[in-house]
Each structure stands twice: as structure tokens, then as C-alpha cells.
Amino acid sequence: MGFEFNNETFRNDFTFRNSPRAIARFPFPFDRDDYMYSVNMEPHVPGRPGSVFEHAFDVDEHYLAEMRDRALVLKDDPLRCQSLPHMELAGWDLLELIMESKARDYPHWFELHKTGNRWTWINRPMEIEQTFTFLDPSTLPYGPMEYITRQTQGDFTLQDQRDENLWIEAGMVTTQADWSLDFDIGMSFHEWHAPVPLAHEKGVFDRALKFLLKLQHGAPVRRFNWTMTVDPLLDTSPENYPKWGPTKSQITLDNIGKRQHLRVELQTLWRLPRSNAIAFPIRCYLIKFEEIVTQPKWARRLHRVVRDLHPDLAAYKGFLRNRETMVKWLSQYDDGAPTSPGWWPED
């Protein structure tokens, strides 16, 4: 694939970095110079070769480091992975979806061989070869959702559908932007979205739920979400707040380029075939401010978005206190020139 997996950390010495290739393919989430919540969903179809949209589940240079970080989080706090008993079938659906996708899209790294229900899964980067019986959990070292999401970048939640609603009833959540699976598990769509400002009044969640209840198998959709994170910390959970909350007060004009990160979530939604549940992979991409400004269009645009963002959104996303410093630093890279529509850097 023309790249190697980085040996890097998302904690302590924070050696995480993006190569020039990773910067050029970063999923910059702003297609215009301003931002407000909307029902921003589009079909999750294969995109430009080399982009994060090329494959159903993007595997990039951070793969192995992210999987090591996930294992550390789970060791400290096993409740980051939970599945209510009736969600096991959805877990198998997810395992099948990911194994088939990765084996199809990255055949040099992943293989899946099936003889009836006897399956062999090979994950070369992680040096795993596992033969198991599909739908028999006693043949895997973990439950099916945990097994496959310990080998797949991004957080995952599984939603059961009943009573014209979605219920978050399983998940692997170790790289989240300040929300807790342990707190949300068992909630309905509007309940778990309760803390989000402005979107309820705008009808965003009513429309999004209506759309999702009709989501069809084989026609996944995607959307972006974004926030800001000091240092490349994947695990910005409420459980861990004492570790990362105070770092917000350490941002200065001198260190902001290196320490402030834009955090982008590429979220996809998949109807699962046997369980009728919805899988919600939340893939997190981090980029330092000084990496963003290597792309002049993104630098101009990020300056304008941060400067003009509704204060309730800046507060909810947790960067109101640093907004002024961000705007001042980013303004050096904004000459006022118009930006082209769309998020691609070269447009």
C-alpha cells in the first residue's frame, strides 16, 4: 500500500504524527467556510483511490499503534466494551461485515477462508490466525464484537431497533470524544443525544432517526463529526477527564501548533442482515494544527470556521476557552482569499 505502520503513542510521550501521505488524505470535515449541525448523511460508497473513502473500513499507518492503545484502555477499564445478551447476533453480523470487507479490500493483509461455518481469519499485521465456528462464541477468545473490534480502528456501537426507535445496547468505545458507553448503554436515540445543543430544536435528530429506521442492508451511509483535542489523546472519555481536562489550560500561542489537534470522526451506519441492528463505526482521525496549515485551503477555512462558530457549539465541543488563541494563531495563515467548495485540499 506504499506505507508502513507507525510505531507511535497516543499517551505519555505522545509520539503520534501524520506522514505527508496521511496529511494529504486527512478527512478534513468542512466543505465551506462555516459550520452548523445538519442531517449531513451521504451514501457510504467507495471514494477516490487513496482517500479514506476508498474502502468500507479504512486501514492506515496508525493501525497497530491504535490497536495497542485500545488494549491498554481495556486492561484498565473493561467496561469500555459491553454487549447486552440479546446483541450477540449483531456482534456476529459485525464480525462478518468487517472480515469480509477487509479480506476483499486489503487481501495482502487480511484473509478469510470459509468451509461451511468453519472460518479461518488471518490478520497479518497483528500476526493473528484464528479458526472458529461462525455463530459459536465458545470458539473465539472473546465475544464476536470484542474479537473483531480489538483488530479494527475506530469505536463501534450496535443499536437494536424496536418500538420505532434505536437503542444503544452494545459497543467498543475507547477513542471517544467525551461520552461514555457505560453511561449511555440502554438509552434511545434522543436520550443519548440529549446533551447536544441547538440540534434538537432544529429537528436534526427527529429527521436523522426517521431516516435511520429505514436504513437498508447493503446501502450504508456516512457522516462527519468533529471536535478539538489537546495532545493526540485517543481516549478522551469522561472516565478519564482528570487526565485530559486540565491540559486545556496549557494551550499558548507558542505551543498551539504542536499540541492542538483537530479531531475528526468519520461515522458510518450499516444495517446488519441477521439481527436487523444498526452498526455505527466511529473512526477517529487526529491532526495537529501545524500539520493542517501545510494545506493553504484548510488553513484559511479552519480559521473562518473556528472564528465564526456559534458559541454554544464551541462550549459543547470544549474549546470555548481556547478559541481566541486558536483564531489568533490560525489568522496568520488566512490571507482572506476565497476558498473553493468541497473539502479536498487541491480543489
Ligand code: HEM
Ligand atoms: C445510531 C447511531 C448514532 C449514535 C450511537 C450516536 C451517538 C452519539 C453520541 C454518544 C454523542 C455524544 C453525546 C454526548 O455529548 O454525550 C453524539 C453526538 C452527536 N450526534 Fe450522534 N449518534 C448517532 C447517529 C447520529 C446521526 C445519524 C446524526 C445526524 C445528524 C448525529 C448527530 C450528532 C451530533 C450533531 C452530535 C454532536 C456532536 C458534536 O458537536 O461534537 N448522530 N452522537
